Amino acid sequence: MAPPKLGKLELKVMEALWVHGASSIREIQERFPAKTRPAYTTVQTTISRLEAKKAVGRIKKIGGAYIYDALVSRENAQSRLIDDFLALFGGRAQPIMAHFVEAGKLSLDDVQQVERHLRQLAGSKKP
Numbered sequence: 001m002a003p004p005k006l007g008k009l010e011l012k013v014m015e016a017l018w019v020h021g022a023s024s025i026r027e028i029q030e031r032f033p034a035k036t037r038p039a040y041t042t043v044q045t046t047i048s049r050l051e052a053k054k055a056v057g058r059i060k061k062i063g064g065a066y067i068y069d070a071l072v073s074r075e076n077a078q079s080r081l082i083d084d085f086l087a088l089f090g091g092r093a094q095p096i097m098a099h100f101v102e103a104g105k106l107s108l109d110d111v112q113q114v115e116r117h118l119r120q121l122a123g124s125k126k127p
Contacts, residue, residue: 004053010050025047
């Protein structure tokens with residue numbers, strides 16, 4: 001099953017769960033910077049949407065508060081985002097890579113890591 005499509009706030013909530021582990025809604029809300037902290041009810045609604053998408057699940061109840069944890073890994077969510085982004089370029093990575101190089105966001109070490117990974121993939125596909 002493909003990972004769910006997540007919005008900006010949903011990704012921020014997921015990030016709190018990926019970094020800190022299982023948490024209550026209040027704990028998630030308090031992990032946002034004070035200046036940009038969404039209201040408790042906004043985080044609650046976001047968690048409900050993430051539950052419906054099967055990205056988070058209730059794992060236990062402490063007092064009156066449910067504790068939630070991520071059901072989707074960071075890697076799966078990132079993979080979905082990258083696939084969606086790449087689709088905007090007709091599936092071509094070259095324009096994106098060129099932009100990264102021109103913007104100084106792609107180092108020689110990054111390129112070497114990709115080359116090693118491509119060699120490993122090519123080696124594993126040989127008959």
